[in-house]
Amino acid sequence: MHTFAYARPTSLAEAVALLEAHGPDARVLAGGTDLIVRLRDGSAAPAIVIDVKRIAELRAGIHEADGRVVIGATTVMTDIAADALVLRHFPALAEAAAVVGSVQIRNRATIAGNICNASPAADTAPSLLVHGASVVAEGPGGTRRISVDELFVRSGVTTLARGELVTAIELPIPAQRIASAHVRRTRRRGHDLASVTLTCGVDATGVTRIAYGSVGPRAVLATDESGVLADPSAADSVKSPILEAVFAGASPSPRSMRAGPEYRLAMLRVLGRRALAVAIERLAAGE
């Protein structure tokens, strides 16, 4: 690994000041499961690494406040997968967190890291999109909330401004419960990155939300308000054209090593139907 300065701020103000001062020469270190790989292979070569794990405002933990579930930025996947609030309100987020990497990775990888890296294959992204999550960003100009949908630009690029740091992820607890399911396809069981990662959520008003990643430069959210997708009695021939429209946002790269575009597009349709069926079942079962 090349050398770099290491900073471990204990206050948010200090962290924001460091990020603003160093701009692109700084990298934020949370779990490190992506960053340290990149520091070692040289694809990231910051002058300074800012470890944010000792800042109180980013502390790991999940609580309910003002009709929202708030997940501290440095909360790790292991804790999200097992959290009672997440399991009750956002089952697909718990499922996605449970399949990130291996135990060792999930013990370290944070939710904020997963989305701030803006990997198209980020497993929590589709679930956060379906459940309408936002990030709380603290920066030189103060605090702002950015919906996860507005955060992603493309691989490695977000709409966070210079000096901005994600302190928490918030998910609104909906008046109409969203029954959700996450599914993914990998080359092998274990800790491979997803070739397709997808979440479907349905609610009692008949709205269906489907978000999918690893089939384009960023995860995409599509919503069907016709009620057809959520209708358990509707035939596949009726749902099919709507699903085609839902998946119109997919544009898998022909250069990816994990899977070819044809395979990904085919699996997207299979997984979409599978997740939809599970979400409908969960809605009916009151899960």
Place this chain on the structure above:
Amino acid sequence: MVETYPIEVTVNGRRRAFEVAGHHSLLDVIRDDLGLTGAKECCLVGECGACTVIVDGRTVDSCLVLAVEVDGAELTTVEGLATDGVLAPIQQAFLDKGAVQCGFCIPGQLMSAHALLVEHEHEHPTLAEIQEGMAGNLCRCGCYQQITDAIIAVTEGGR
């Protein structure tokens, strides 16, 4: 000049204070500075698990942690499993079941198995739980069945 940082870590029950370079991984420091060579350097991307150690009760790939990050933490390496020269039950079970062939991955396998047994202290883990719990440790000798048998033997034999 490489900047160093003072850290304090409890290593296998013993408090240690030392200086580490900011860019040195926890694995580098465990092997080179502490002289504990159980944890192995292998894939360096968090896929093989040969460098698995336990930090504050949880397994991590020590190749993906900077040493300076664990300041204040409690660290357990494979060297900390045996007590007074007596192997821990999981270590003995690995030997009894023939789970050790070349041995390279075994320190990491043992740490994951140990963490799994602690997590399921009051119940028997299911086969699926064992497989998921051990999925972050690869064995090129292919001893997965024997490793699984060893874990089951410990849960059945009393701990």
